[in-house]
Amino acid sequence: MVIGERKPFDEIIMMLGGHKKVLVLGCGGCVTVCLTGGRDEARVLSSQIKMARDKDGNPIEIIEETVERQCDPEYIEQAAPIVPEVDAVLSMACGVGVQYMAERYKDTPVYPALNTTFVGGSTKEGFYVEKCQTCGACKLYYTGGICPIARCSKSLLNGPCGGSTKGKCEIDPEVDCAWQLIVDRLESLNLMDRYEDLMEINDWRPNRDGGPRKMVREDFQR
Amino acid sequence: MSAECKTESRLEKVLRAGHFAVTGECGPPRGSDAEAVRKKCLLLKDKADAFNITDNQTSVVRMSSIASAVIMMQEGMEPVMQMVCRDRNRIAIQSDILGGAALGIKTMLCLSGDHQKFGDHPQAKNVFDIDSMQLIQTVRRMRDEGKFLGGDDIKGVPKLFVGAAANPFADPFEIRVPRLAKKVAAGVEFVQTQCIFNMEKFGEWMKRVVDRGLHEKVFILGGVTPFKSFGMARYMAKNVPGMDVPDELLARMKATPKENQAEEGIKIAVETIQQLRELKGISGVHIMAIEWEEKVGEIAEKAGLLPRPSV
Numbered sequence: 001m002v003i004g005e006r007k008p009f010d011e012i013i014m015m016l017g018g019h020k021k022v023l024v025l026g027c028g029g030c031v032t033v034c035l036t037g038g039r040d041e042a043r044v045l046s047s048q049i050k051m052a053r054d055k056d057g058n059p060i061e062i063i064e065e066t067v068e069r070q071c072d073p074e075y076i077e078q079a080a081p082i083v084p085e086v087d088a089v090l091s092m093a094c095g096v097g098v099q100y101m102a103e104r105y106k107d108t109p110v111y112p113a114l115n116t117t118f119v120g121g122s123t124k125e126g127f128y129v130e131k132c133q134t135c136g137a138c139k140l141y142y143t144g145g146i147c148p149i150a151r152c153s154k155s156l157l158n159g160p161c162g163g164s165t166k167g168k169c170e171i172d173p174e175v176d177c178a179w180q181l182i183v184d185r186l187e188s189l190n191l192m193d194r195y196e197d198l199m200e201i202n203d204w205r206p207n208r209d210g211g212p213r214k215m216v217r218e219d220f221q222r
Numbered sequence: 223m224s225a226e227c228k229t230e231s232r233l234e235k236v237l238r239a240g241h242f243a244v245t246g247e248c249g250p251p252r253g254s255d256a257e258a259v260r261k262k263c264l265l266l267k268d269k270a271d272a273f274n275i276t277d278n279q280t281s282v283v284r285m286s287s288i289a290s291a292v293i294m295m296q297e298g299m300e301p302v303m304q305m306v307c308r309d310r311n312r313i314a315i316q317s318d319i320l321g322g323a324a325l326g327i328k329t330m331l332c333l334s335g336d337h338q339k340f341g342d343h344p345q346a347k348n349v350f351d352i353d354s355m356q357l358i359q360t361v362r363r364m365r366d367e368g369k370f371l372g373g374d375d376i377k378g379v380p381k382l383f384v385g386a387a388a389n390p391f392a393d394p395f396e397i398r399v400p401r402l403a404k405k406v407a408a409g410v411e412f413v414q415t416q417c418i419f420n421m422e423k424f425g426e427w428m429k430r431v432v433d434r435g436l437h438e439k440v441f442i443l444g445g446v447t448p449f450k451s452f453g454m455a456r457y458m459a460k461n462v463p464g465m466d467v468p469d470e471l472l473a474r475m476k477a478t479p480k481e482n483q484a485e486e487g488i489k490i491a492v493e494t495i496q497q498l499r500e501l502k503g504i505s506g507v508h509i510m511a512i513e514w515e516e517k518v519g520e521i522a523e524k525a526g527l528l529p530r531p532s533v
Binding site: 156158177196199 | 340348350352353355389392397416463464
């Protein structure tokens, strides 16, 4: 899923400066699962904003709403009756949702309440880690199901650098060395011969470097 | 190994002639003062066959490796241009290879590069378009096939002797020899190892290297760094990733009175070189006297490696 982290409160207050009535719009997708942008978080953030603005002698009116997903035109249409009534929308979705809202509601500023951080999963409640960098050309066959692009700090394709120490990455003793994990896994699967194959120079076009990407199911385009 | 040189590199000539090679290292200054490079060069001249010019080592911004290498050549010395993959994509890498060769650089060292987290610009975006193995492949392809990575012909092929680093002390140990084998398969012609303090572990690594016959396919230069003090030894043991300083060495430095520690550090370096010369498969040493360039000559002299052969 897409992981998002709430922006610093001061930054949110800065963005809303000058607005008197805003819609705080939660998203029922990934950011609900990772506990940063769903209905509950929208409620908490709204109260915090109201309290801060009251304290400042500059009260703000907030409408709270949460839709199923903000990355889908069908669901963001549900905000159509509310948006014209507000000065601005504070979207609690990932960057995709914020942009869907901005494109749909052309006359109203839409601001992000979250920093979209990575594509990952949870290891325990409230603890999320990055696993995929959406490079567009999956290499997990070669690397025992562990991604060196997302999980090696240098995205090295041909093995660990000289900074791998006791299973940890040189940048932080809390970070696992992806190549240690890959080697351990290849060894346990008896696939170490794959390690000695030179991984070719990568074609980064399927990554963001080829420009903004799209995926089209032709059979649905009729 | 073949005695026939593929480049005009002095280091290649020394190695292929069967001499025990010596390389040194010169870190460029944090400014545009050419005299700072010249001063270091004067300390190093004739003390080794060639000298690595580091490429923004530890991700701290310095004068470029290419420019510093040119200044070194003006002093009549042979630079080894280091190049890291951290700061350049394949377009800039190939362009800098052409530029370096055009300016007279004949030897280069292919590295991944330290992560920018360690430097003075931790906010920077890193590149890592290709990795160090692929950089080796890139230079060899440019030199031997006369082709850019994109497939077009190069007019005026860069003739560079191609090196890389090897760290026998990083983890996982089991893949450290296979990793060298990959670099050999990629086309590396010489490697300089990480600083050797744990001779037992290095010996084990070399044994596996020799068992696989890799020493017959790549020249291996053992890395030697003298301790300036007990404090430095302790720092390297505790704070430098991928560095293996055994407790006995730390104890030996600690037991030495402060005023004699530098001398003891040099003694250890000379002993290390002597042990390396006895090891099968070692073709030379790489002396990295970090911000202590004036000691390279003393170490080489005491190890019986001076004068350097003329080739």
